[in-house]
């Protein structure tokens with residue numbers, strides 16, 4: 742069932758420049774409550790910049806970003822480097838920068854699928870557990886919109902699949918919207934309601950099935966299951982290419 746509602750966030754004609762380089766141009770994107778939208782695209786195609794813009798961290802050269810009133814955003818970064826010599830257990834990490842009640846921290850860890858790690862040292866967590874701790878921290882604030890920047894980078898395939906299953910469950914349990922970047926194309930296709938294929942601009946978008954069959958997507962990611970491998974070798978060559986994307990891919 743699709744309920745039409747005001748989007749949690751919507752960009753219109755979003756354009757971002759770093760110096761002379763136009764990194765994003767004329768990007769229209771929206772995320773509704775309860776839907777999982779995934780951004781795919783080659784390295785340097787502006788995916789992180791788009792998330793940063795939505796988070797309010799970059800000046801716009803053009804376009805607008807509309808956020809729902811009082812929108813609460815939870816953000817899971819691609820990675821976070823903590824000083825390994827700093828003693829810090831997971832519960833304490835969740836209480837930074839603001840102390841949270843123990844029951845709330847426990848609930849967030851349960852939601853993130855790692856109820857048992859509260860007393861563990863952050864430095865002793867596996868890659869998957871560490872990302873779950875970041876997820877727990879993001880959902881502590883009960884976000885309306887969860888934003889994840891390649892949150893499964895460094896996880897193996899089963900670890901990434903389990904992580905995304907958890908994201909789907911969080912979405913079902915809380916009704917939040919999810920906007921994420923992913924390179925795990927198989928998982929993207931099974932988890933997402935909509936996929937946006939970005940290369941400085943929106944190349945194509947739609948349901949996973951529609952995007953997987955779109956010529957622009959196939960040019961970017963190749964045919965069939967080997968597409969995931971093509972991701973890092975891609976050189977973008979269709980007509981509306983902008984040089985920055987080509988530059989960044991090299």
Ligand SMILES: Nc1ncnc2c1ncn2[C@@H]1O[C@H](COP(=O)(O)OP(=O)(O)OP(=O)(O)O)[C@@H](O)[C@H]1O
Nearest residue numbers: 759764782783784785786787788789790791985989
């Ligand atoms: N702070 C910055 N200053 C100048 N250029 C930047 C800055 N951040 C990113 N860029 C450039 O903008 C382009 C897009 O970068 P961005 O990180 O958004 O791409 P991405 O699609 O997330 O890439 P990846 O898949 O490699 O993470 C790249 O060419 C990058 O070098």
